[in-house]
Amino acid sequence: MGQTFDAVVAGGSVAGLAFAAEASARGLSVLVAEEHDQIGEPEKCDGLVSLRGFRRYGHVPRGEVVQNTISSALIHSPLGKKFAVGAGTLDVVVLRRSAYDLQLADEARKAGAEIVTGKRAAAASEGPDAVSVDVGGETVTARYFVDATGPSPRLRRGIIPAAKYEVEGEWIRDKVVEVYLDAERFPGFFAWVIPFGHKVAKVGAAGYGINAARALDAFLADKPHRVIRRVSAPIYVGGPADRFVKGRRVLVGESAGQVKPTTAGGIMTSMAGAVMAARWMKESVVQGSPALLANYQRDWEARFSREMRTMQRMRGMFSRLSNPDLDAIVMAVATPRIVMRLSQTDFDFHASALLGVLGLQGFLRVAKVVASSEIRALVGESQTAVAPQQSI
Ligand SMILES: Cc1cc2nc3c(=O)[nH]c(=O)nc-3n(C[C@H](O)[C@H](O)[C@H](O)COP(=O)(O)OP(=O)(O)OC[C@H]3O[C@@H](n4cnc5c(N)ncnc54)[C@H](O)[C@@H]3O)c2cc1C
Structure with missing residues (x-):
C-alpha cells in the first residue's frame, strides 16, 4: 500500500x-x-426494507438479492389481540x-x-x-x-441485546411479517418473524436486560421448527x-x-x-x-x-408501557380506518405516518393509555424517592 x-x-x-x-x-x-x-x-x-428509498439514493438491489416481497404486517398484542396492515403499496422486500x-x-x-x-x-x-x-x-x-x-462503544446508551435465527416451520406465513409485543418477555422491544421464502423466516427477539437467545428459544418453544442458522448481534436504537x-x-x-x-x-x-x-x-x-x-x-x-425525534419519543413511551397498556394501544389503533390509512403511508417514516393517520379519536385513545402509564411511572418514582426516609 x-x-x-x-x-x-x-x-x-x-x-x-x-x-x-x-x-x-x-x-x-x-x-x-x-x-x-x-x-x-x-x-x-x-x-427488511422498502424499495422506495433505493429509488431516491440508488443502489437498487438486483436479482437474487431480493429474497421475498411482503404483503402485510401482523401485529400481536401480549394478550393475543392482533391486527394486520397491508404492505402491498409500500414496496417492502426482504434482502x-x-x-x-x-x-x-x-x-x-x-x-x-x-x-x-x-x-x-x-x-x-x-x-x-x-x-x-x-x-x-x-x-x-x-x-x-x-x-x-x-455500532460503536460511543453509542452504548442505545444498544439492546438481540438474537436471530433462520428457521423452517409450517406456521410461517410466506408473505407476512409478524411482530409480537410483550413488555415482560421483550422489554422495550419485540419479537419478529420475517419470512424470506416458503415456510422459512428470520425470527428474532430483543429487549432491555434480557438474555435474547433464551427469550427467542422460549418464543419458539410452541412453534415446531428447525433452526437453519443462529446469530447474536446487538441492535441500536x-x-x-x-x-x-x-x-x-x-x-x-x-x-x-x-x-x-x-x-x-x-x-x-x-x-x-x-x-x-x-x-x-x-x-x-x-x-x-x-x-x-x-x-x-x-x-x-x-x-x-x-x-x-418522533421515533425516539415513541420509543421512550413504548418502553414504559405494561402489557395491559400494549393491549389497549393495539385495540386503539386497530380500527378499519386507521389500518387502511396505515397501509398507504411510508415504511421509512412510519412514526410520523402513524401520528398522521390516528385522527383525533385514535390520538385521544392512545394518549389516555400513554398518560396513565406515565402517571404510574411518576407515582412509582416518587414512592421510591420517599421510601428511604420512611424507613428511618
Ligand atoms: C439482528 C439485526 C437485524 C437487523 N435487521 C434489519 C432490517 O431488517 N432492516 C434494516 O433496515 N436494518 C436492520 N438492521 C440494521 C442494519 O443491519 C444496520 O443498520 C446496517 O447494517 C448498518 O450498516 P453499517 O454499514 O453502518 O454498519 P454494519 O452493517 O454494522 O457494518 C460495519 C462493518 O464494519 C466492519 N468493521 C468494524 N470495525 C472495523 C474496523 N476497525 N476496520 C475494518 N472493518 C471494521 C464490520 O465487520 C462490519 O462489516 C438489523 C441489525 C441487526 C443486528
Whole structure:
C-alpha cells in the first residue's frame, strides 16, 4: 500500500460500500478496509426494507438479492389481540444482506474503489491536510478517514441485546411479517418473524436486560421448527450522533447512529448518509474546503431529524408501557380506518405516518393509555424517592 487516497473507509458493509461506490463514481480515490475475510459475512441483518428509498439514493438491489416481497404486517398484542396492515403499496422486500453487500462491493470496485478484506483500519493521527490511517499494520495517508464500523462503544446508551435465527416451520406465513409485543418477555422491544421464502423466516427477539437467545428459544418453544442458522448481534436504537464530521474524520451509517429508534432498521438511513457524505466530500475536495463536509450532516438531518425525534419519543413511551397498556394501544389503533390509512403511508417514516393517520379519536385513545402509564411511572418514582426516609 503506502499510497495516498482521498478517503480511507473502515468497514465494508452497507454504509462503507455505498460511500465507496458513490465517492469513486465521482472521481475520488477510495480504499475500503473490512476486518472480516469475506464481505457480507457473518450476516447479522434481516434485510427488511422498502424499495422506495433505493429509488431516491440508488443502489437498487438486483436479482437474487431480493429474497421475498411482503404483503402485510401482523401485529400481536401480549394478550393475543392482533391486527394486520397491508404492505402491498409500500414496496417492502426482504434482502439477503450478505448478497446485497457483495452487490455494493461490486459496484464500488467497478467505480474504481480498492477493497481489502481481513484488515482492520483505524485513524492514527490527523494533520491540517491529511489523516494517517493504520490499515492492518500499514500506514496509509488520506484526505479523510471514513468510519463506517457500525455500532460503536460511543453509542452504548442505545444498544439492546438481540438474537436471530433462520428457521423452517409450517406456521410461517410466506408473505407476512409478524411482530409480537410483550413488555415482560421483550422489554422495550419485540419479537419478529420475517419470512424470506416458503415456510422459512428470520425470527428474532430483543429487549432491555434480557438474555435474547433464551427469550427467542422460549418464543419458539410452541412453534415446531428447525433452526437453519443462529446469530447474536446487538441492535441500536439510540438516535443519531451529535456530530457526523470531526476534522478529517467522518462517521457514516450506524457509527453515526443513522438508524431508526423504533425498529432498529438502518439500511436505508445509513445508505442515505453514505450517499450524502460522498457528494459533499467530492465538493470539499474540489473546492479545497473541509468545512463544506458539514453540509452532509445538514442534509441528512433535513431529511431525517424530525422523524428520528418522533421515533425516539415513541420509543421512550413504548418502553414504559405494561402489557395491559400494549393491549389497549393495539385495540386503539386497530380500527378499519386507521389500518387502511396505515397501509398507504411510508415504511421509512412510519412514526410520523402513524401520528398522521390516528385522527383525533385514535390520538385521544392512545394518549389516555400513554398518560396513565406515565402517571404510574411518576407515582412509582416518587414512592421510591420517599421510601428511604420512611424507613428511618
Ligand atoms: C439482528 C439485526 C437485524 C437487523 N435487521 C434489519 C432490517 O431488517 N432492516 C434494516 O433496515 N436494518 C436492520 N438492521 C440494521 C442494519 O443491519 C444496520 O443498520 C446496517 O447494517 C448498518 O450498516 P453499517 O454499514 O453502518 O454498519 P454494519 O452493517 O454494522 O457494518 C460495519 C462493518 O464494519 C466492519 N468493521 C468494524 N470495525 C472495523 C474496523 N476497525 N476496520 C475494518 N472493518 C471494521 C464490520 O465487520 C462490519 O462489516 C438489523 C441489525 C441487526 C443486528
